Amino acid sequence: MSTENRKPGKGIWLAPVLLALPILAALAFAAVRFGPLIVKLINAAVKATVVV
Amino acid sequence: MKKVLCWLLAFLLAGSLALYGVSFACARAVEPGMKEGGTPVSDSVQRMEMNLIREKIEVLAPIYDFSAETAMKVVTDEKIAEMNRQAALWWNGILVNGEPGEVPAFNTEELTGAFAADIVAAGGSDEDAELRAADAANAVSESILRIVLPLRLPIVGRGLSEASARVDLGNIIRFLTGIRWAALAVCALLAGLIALLESRKLRMSLRYIGSAMGAAVLVIAACLVLYALSGVDPLIAGASPSLAAQYGALVNSAAIPLFLYTALLLAGCIACLILYRRPHEAKAD
Numbered sequence: 653m654s655t656e657n658r659k660p661g662k663g664i665w666l667a668p669v670l671l672a673l674p675i676l677a678a679l680a681f682a683a684v685r686f687g688p689l690i691v692k693l694i695n696a697a698v699k700a701t702v703v704v
Numbered sequence: 705m706k707k708v709l710c711w712l713l714a715f716l717l718a719g720s721l722a723l724y725g726v727s728f729a730c731a732r733a734v735e736p737g738m739k740e741g742g743t744p745v746s747d748s749v750q751r752m753e754m755n756l757i758r759e760k761i762e763v764l765a766p767i768y769d770f771s772a773e774t775a776m777k778v779v780t781d782e783k784i785a786e787m788n789r790q791a792a793l794w795w796n797g798i799l800v801n802g803e804p805g806e807v808p809a810f811n812t813e814e815l816t817g818a819f820a821a822d823i824v825a826a827g828g829s830d831e832d833a834e835l836r837a838a839d840a841a842n843a844v845s846e847s848i849l850r851i852v853l854p855l856r857l858p859i860v861g862r863g864l865s866e867a868s869a870r871v872d873l874g875n876i877i878r879f880l881t882g883i884r885w886a887a888l889a890v891c892a893l894l895a896g897l898i899a900l901l902e903s904r905k906l907r908m909s910l911r912y913i914g915s916a917m918g919a920a921v922l923v924i925a926a927c928l929v930l931y932a933l934s935g936v937d938p939l940i941a942g943a944s945p946s947l948a949a950q951y952g953a954l955v956n957s958a959a960i961p962l963f964l965y966t967a968l969l970l971a972g973c974i975a976c977l978i979l980y981r982r983p984h985e986a987k988a989d
Binding site: 664665667668669671672674675676679680683687690691694695698699700701702703704 | 711714715718719722850854855856859860863911914915916917918919920921922923926927930933934935936939940943944947973977980981
């Protein structure tokens with residue numbers, strides 16, 4: 653029996669999670685590494701341009 | 705080998721679908737402002753602006769010695785709607801040409817006349833009344849501008865003109881709003897490639913395309929969580945309530961299509977994976 657003809661198990665529902673994992677890991681890394689800097693920049697831009 | 709290639713294409717498809725969703729939402733927020741006349745302000749935002757203006761006028765009234773009721777008779781909904789139209793044109797100038805349009809201005813003549821009449825009625829001299837009324841009218845007009853367009857306009861204008869001298873801002877904004885079409889074309893290409901690779905058994909391609917759709921849903925959800933955690937909304941709300949209302953309306957106009965797109969992807973993922981499993985289940989029965 654070839655792999656393609658085997659009955660797919662419930663594991664197929666895990667495929668989207670596994671596929672998203674590298675992108676989620678990259679997002680998490682970017683958020684931890686650059687997140688605080690981006691928030692600081694937005695904060696500075698808001699303070700400089702918005703009338704309180 | 706084919707399987708590895710298909711999963712690689714599915715991974716790229718997931719990224720492209722997520723990129724399409726995010727760029728589609730951003731374009732939905734920005735594009736109305738690029739049309740002629742700019743983004744019209746919603747009724748709820750204008751109501752909030754009117755409330756803020758009323759509060760500000762009540763604060764200014766004892767300082768400049770005028771009646772808040774007199775001011776509110778002149779500062780009507782129609783005049784604030786006109787100010788909002790002018791502010792929309794100001795934004796439109798930035799989005800289309802990279803240079804702000806004409807700064808909105810509230811006509812102070814009517815306010816000056818009304819305040820002067822009040823001061824004269826209270827026993828003030830004509831000359832004194834005119835000066836005090838002009839001062840009060842300018843203060844009210846400035847406050848209205850700060851609520852309708854709560855930005856330090858000279859700083860923003862200077863920054864934009866410096867940036868425009870170096871890069872074509874309008875072109876960059878048009879390019880960024882066009883990214884979604886490139887992402888959509890890449891999505892179609894990748895889905896087509898997956899179907900082509902699995903052309904002998906087309907049902908197999910549903911596994912990869914469905915998984916990519918599901919992965920894109922997870923990525924978009926993660927992006928939304930990161931946005932919520934970034935605290936941009938409270939930051940803007942703390943800086944200016946009127947800007948927060950305008951920004952909130954903008955975010956809502958982007959969020960609704962993004963949620964619909966994400967729901968569509970989720971439905972597509974479930975349908976593809978069920979269709980992929982069904983023939984096996986039918987055989988098992």
